[in-house]
Amino acid sequence: MDVAAYEKLLPDITPRNKPFWDGCAAGELRLQRCTDCGRHRFPDAPVCPQCLSSSASWEAVSGTGTIWSWCTMHQRYFAAFADEVPYRLVYVRLTEGPLVISVLADEPDELRLDLPVRVVFRPSPGGRVIPQFSTGDLVTAA
Amino acid sequence: MNANDAAVIIGAYEHPGRELPDKSLAQIHAEVAIGALADAGLTLDDVDGFFLGHDAPGYGGGWVSMAEYLGLRSLTYMDSTESGGASPIYHVSHAAAAIAAGKCNVALITLAGKPRTGIQPGGGGPLRPEDSFEMGMFTGAGLVSTYALAAQRHMYEYGTTSEQLAEIKVAATIHASHNPNAFLQKVMTVEDVVNSPLVADPLHRADCCLVTDGGGAVVVVSREVARSLNRQPVKILGQGEAAKLTDGGRVDLTYTSAVQSGPRAFEQAGVTVNDIDYVSIYDSFTITVLEILEDLGFCEKGEGGRFVMDGTLVAPHGRLPFNTDGGGLSNNHPGHRGGITKIIEAVRQLRGEANQGVQVPDCEIALVHGNGGDLGTRMRSATMILGRDA
Numbered sequence: 001m002d003v004a005a006y007e008k009l010l011p012d013i014t015p016r017n018k019p020f021w022d023g024c025a026a027g028e029l030r031l032q033r034c035t036d037c038g039r040h041r042f043p044d045a046p047v048c049p050q051c052l053s054s055s056a057s058w059e060a061v062s063g064t065g066t067i068w069s070w071c072t073m074h075q076r077y078f079a080a081f082a083d084e085v086p087y088r089l090v091y092v093r094l095t096e097g098p099l100v101i102s103v104l105a106d107e108p109d110e111l112r113l114d115l116p117v118r119v120v121f122r123p124s125p126g127g128r129v130i131p132q133f134s135t136g137d138l139v140t141a142a
Numbered sequence: 143m144n145a146n147d148a149a150v151i152i153g154a155y156e157h158p159g160r161e162l163p164d165k166s167l168a169q170i171h172a173e174v175a176i177g178a179l180a181d182a183g184l185t186l187d188d189v190d191g192f193f194l195g196h197d198a199p200g201y202g203g204g205w206v207s208m209a210e211y212l213g214l215r216s217l218t219y220m221d222s223t224e225s226g227g228a229s230p231i232y233h234v235s236h237a238a239a240a241i242a243a244g245k246c247n248v249a250l251i252t253l254a255g256k257p258r259t260g261i262q263p264g265g266g267g268p269l270r271p272e273d274s275f276e277m278g279m280f281t282g283a284g285l286v287s288t289y290a291l292a293a294q295r296h297m298y299e300y301g302t303t304s305e306q307l308a309e310i311k312v313a314a315t316i317h318a319s320h321n322p323n324a325f326l327q328k329v330m331t332v333e334d335v336v337n338s339p340l341v342a343d344p345l346h347r348a349d350c351c352l353v354t355d356g357g358g359a360v361v362v363v364s365r366e367v368a369r370s371l372n373r374q375p376v377k378i379l380g381q382g383e384a385a386k387l388t389d390g391g392r393v394d395l396t397y398t399s400a401v402q403s404g405p406r407a408f409e410q411a412g413v414t415v416n417d418i419d420y421v422s423i424y425d426s427f428t429i430t431v432l433e434i435l436e437d438l439g440f441c442e443k444g445e446g447g448r449f450v451m452d453g454t455l456v457a458p459h460g461r462l463p464f465n466t467d468g469g470g471l472s473n474n475h476p477g478h479r480g481g482i483t484k485i486i487e488a489v490r491q492l493r494g495e496a497n498q499g500v501q502v503p504d505c506e507i508a509l510v511h512g513n514g515g516d517l518g519t520r521m522r523s524a525t526m527i528l529g530r531d532a
Contacts (some may be wrong), residue, residue, distance in 0.1 A: 006280070009280040010279075010280045011279075011280070018274060033424040039390060040390075041390040041391060042390070042391040043270075043275055043276050043277075043391065044275070045270075046272060047310065048390075049387075049388070049389065049390040050390060053471060068291075068295060069291040069292070069294045069295040069298070069395070070291070070294060071287055071290035071291050071293075071294055071342045071343055071344070071345075072288075072340070072342065072343035073282055073283075073284070073342050073343075074339065074340040074341055074342065074343065075284070075286070075341045075342065077282070077284035077286075078279070078282060078284070080282075080284040084282065086340075086343070087282055089281060089282065089283050089291070091291045097390070097391070097392050098390060099391055099392065099393055099417055100277055100391070101276075101277045101278055101281055101283050101287070101291075102277055102281050102457065103281055103282075112298075113294070113295065113298040114298075119169030124280065130280065130281075130529025131277075
């Protein structure tokens with residue numbers, strides 16, 4: 001992969017989103033939770049999309065969810081991913097509610113929707129740790 | 143009398159070009175403006191209302207610079223409502239409201255784009271008003287991903303198949319084969335569609351709309367102005383708008399805000415789905431059409447796949463002929479925006495001026511629906527019901 005091209009796709013780490021990235025580096029999925037209405041949100045935002053409260057805390061969440069949908073990208077849309085096609089994207093509904101798009105860290109034998117997954121953290125090509133999802137342990141447990 | 147009866151569509155024009163390397167974006171706006179006004183029997187000097195999206199070139203969401211470029215000296219009303227490809231459908235509705243309120247009498251709506259020969263549409267600004275990141279880019283997701291994720295989930299929940307989605311493209315290609323200006327002239331079969339290369343599984347290349355240069359324009363005038371012109375008007379019977387947002391990351395991509403804009407338009411028009419003779423449905427992808435047909439109530443939610451089988455959408459004799467110009471899937475999707483061509487083809491149908499072979503017999507009531515933005519999240523819907531003038 002073209003690491004320079006990939007790094008351009010990564011968002012800047014800002015004072016507001018830093019807790020998320022610190023969480024990734026520490027192996028923990030952290031989301032903002034509204035102090036007033038209690039709702040988790042993703043992406044990060046200075047106000048709650050539900051009640052517009054400016055008061056929120058970053059909390060470690062379960063890291064579990066289910067595959068709401070998936071697709072496999074065949075078209076080269078980004079220079080960084082030109083050599084990666086085809087690659088699979090999963091859209092995961094976190095147990096706390098928000099949906100997050102990412103990739104699977106491992107290919108399960110059988111992929112189906114509503115399959116339970118858990119978040120895992122992997123270094124991206126430039127080194128920044130990003131959240132991905134795994135079906136591994138949960139499938140064997142089920 | 144209907145609230146929208148004060149205004150009618152009197153002019154419509156689609157640029158015949160699909161690849162326009164030698165024309166500027168502003169020039170295409172000018173050509174379609176003159177074309178639609180000529181269709182109505184009007185000139186630029188008659189225009190007092192001007193409507194266009196933020197993809198127009200220049201300052202002020204386009205309208206300031208374009209008004210100057212076109213030499214519109216008599217403007218009393220301007221509107222640059224931006225809602226992606228659905229924008230022109232909002233513009234026609236807003237023009238009708240402005241005319242009803244006495245704010246203008248001759249409203250010009252233009253759209254142009256040339257992504258095929260080098261200019262990517264601008265405008266709109268960042269999708270989120272504050273700096274914050276979403277996971278899309280660095281995981282390699284593109285615009286098409288949302289549509290593919292929606293299609294996959296729709297298949298899982300309702301048993302929809304790729305072959306059923308392909309029926310939508312097949313109908314579009316049959317229609318385009320009757321349109322000498324259509325970008326794609328060749329009729330495709332279901333097999334052709336599902337054998338076309340995968341773009342974002344489960345969507346194939348043939349499930350995606352075209353990339354074309356071009357544009358179109360529509361002229362909306364007061365009843366009084368229409369009476370002075372020798373052109374068949376088209377009535378605006380009802381319209382509805384709605385938005386579906388990201389909701390803090392909690393979204394369901396299997397339905398759109400057409401579930402709200404549709405009933406609003408039907409109620410104002412005083413008609414039901416059973417009264418609709420022809421539909422122009424936004425067709426960025428085949429799955430877009432399928433979800434919208436369900437959301438507007440032409441079939442039950444989840445039944446879209448079965449609904450589109452057996453030639454339902456094929457003109458002139460299918461149960462619900464759609465996009466008889468070939469649509470964005472096969473005719474024209476200028477500037478990645480399918481709104482204006484949806485209106486223009488509905489006007490042709492209601493005037494009895496559709497291409498030979500696809501004219502719906504005795505077409506009295508048509509529905510036009512635009513989907514702006516993404517599918518099922520961060521999106522807007524505009525539904526408009528048009529009627530043949532008695």
